[in-house]
Amino acid sequence: MTELVHTRKELAAARDGLTGTVGVVMTMGALHSGHETLLRAARERADHVIVTIFVNPLQFGPNEDFDRYPRTLDNDLEICRRAGADVVFAPAVSDMYPDGQPTVRVDPGRLGEGLEGHSRPGFFHGVLTVVLKLLHLTRPDLAFFGEKDYQQLTLVRRMVRDLDVPTEIVGVPTVREPDGLALSSRNRYLSVEERAAALSLSAALRAGVEAAEQGADAGEVLAAAHRAFDSGTPGARLDYLVLTDPDLEPDPLAGPARMLIAAWSGTTRLIDNAAIPLAPRS
Ligand SMILES: Nc1ncnc2c1ncn2[C@@H]1O[C@H](COP(=O)(O)OP(=O)(O)OP(=O)(O)O)[C@@H](O)[C@H]1O
Ligand SMILES: CC(C)(CO)[C@@H](O)C(=O)[O-]
Numbered sequence: 001m002t003e004l005v006h007t008r009k010e011l012a013a014a015r016d017g018l019t020g021t022v023g024v025v026m027t028m029g030a031l032h033s034g035h036e037t038l039l040r041a042a043r044e045r046a047d048h049v050i051v052t053i054f055v056n057p058l059q060f061g062p063n064e065d066f067d068r069y070p071r072t073l074d075n076d077l078e079i080c081r082r083a084g085a086d087v088v089f090a091p092a093v094s095d096m097y098p099d100g101q102p103t104v105r106v107d108p109g110r111l112g113e114g115l116e117g118h119s120r121p122g123f124f125h126g127v128l129t130v131v132l133k134l135l136h137l138t139r140p141d142l143a144f145f146g147e148k149d150y151q152q153l154t155l156v157r158r159m160v161r162d163l164d165v166p167t168e169i170v171g172v173p174t175v176r177e178p179d180g181l182a183l184s185s186r187n188r189y190l191s192v193e194e195r196a197a198a199l200s201l202s203a204a205l206r207a208g209v210e211a212a213e214q215g216a217d218a219g220e221v222l223a224a225a226h227r228a229f230d231s232g233t234p235g236a237r238l239d240y241l242v243l244t245d246p247d248l249e250p251d252p253l254a255g256p257a258r259m260l261i262a263a264w265s266g267t268t269r270l271i272d273n274a275a276i277p278l279a280p281r282s
């Protein structure tokens with residue numbers, strides 16, 4: 001049975017009733033098969049699963065889509081039930097932030113300044129603050145995050161290490177549509193034409209992986225990815241396309257690496273990333 005709770009008091013009571021290990025999956029709702037994969041991973045690793053559904057105003061910029069963000073609680077609950085969640089915590093903004101927006105926030109540090117942090121100022125302060133609050137409220141042994149939001153996953157790992165949070169962070173590979181598009185709640189904003197153009201993101205990553213597999217160096221891999229992006233269905237506008245090491249440090253660009261991309265299709269901003277197997281430094 002899946003229990004729906006809305007207040008932190010109800011959550012505390014539900015949490016106290018769970019014996020054994022607890023896994024948490026944090027979401028903003030509008031659940032899709034990517035979220036379901038996180039839920040099933042949690043189900044496999046933990047005795048009990050808590051799902052949080054909260055569109056966190058703290059991580060949205062003034063011109064972003066907070067008001068428009070899809071809210072589909074009935075459908076979300078159905079997915080949570082199907083995947084065997086024990087508790088769904090869907091608080092109101094006033095329950096998460098009873099005193100209004102918090103003046104004390106988690107500072108993501110240097111790693112939070114680039115990429116998403118550069119394009120969305122304040123984003124990771126908002127994300128890490130709510131993630132830390134939700135970790136305190138749910139007290140999980142394990143927390144599951146998607147690799148789709150790779151910088152977020154990296155920063156959450158860093159936060160629990162730096163701030164001694166006793167929760168294991170588990171990364172879950174990106175779930176894609178058969179044509180390569182990474183599943184994302186914001187995909188539902190896309191028109192048919194915009195969706196076709198959005199395939200340029202995964203096409204760029206695929207070209208980068210293929211180039212690396214054929215022995216290309218970092219510069220050639222990036223060039224191949226740019227070419228693939230530019231030759232996709234017109235309409236996508238690149239924000240960034242970078243190659244970093246797996247911890248998002250800029251060097252060394254040999255051996256295992258990560259390629260991260262962000263682009264607009266119409267008014268929708270999408271992100272994606274992939275592991276890039278660069279040849280080891282000789
Ligand atoms: N395609 C996916 N594969 C794996 N995990 C995913 C995928 N999409 C989202 N997630 C993960 O689900 C969790 C909740 O994400 P969120 O609710 O923001 O969904 P989203 O699809 O990323 O939404 P948005 O489109 O707003 O970015 C995060 O850990 C995120 O990385
Ligand atoms: C981790 C998260 C639930 C925090 O609001 C959000 O950033 C998301 O859905 O990835």
Ligand code: BAL
Pocket residue numbers: 059149
């Ligand atoms: N999917 C990460 C949360 C956000 O884009 O706001």
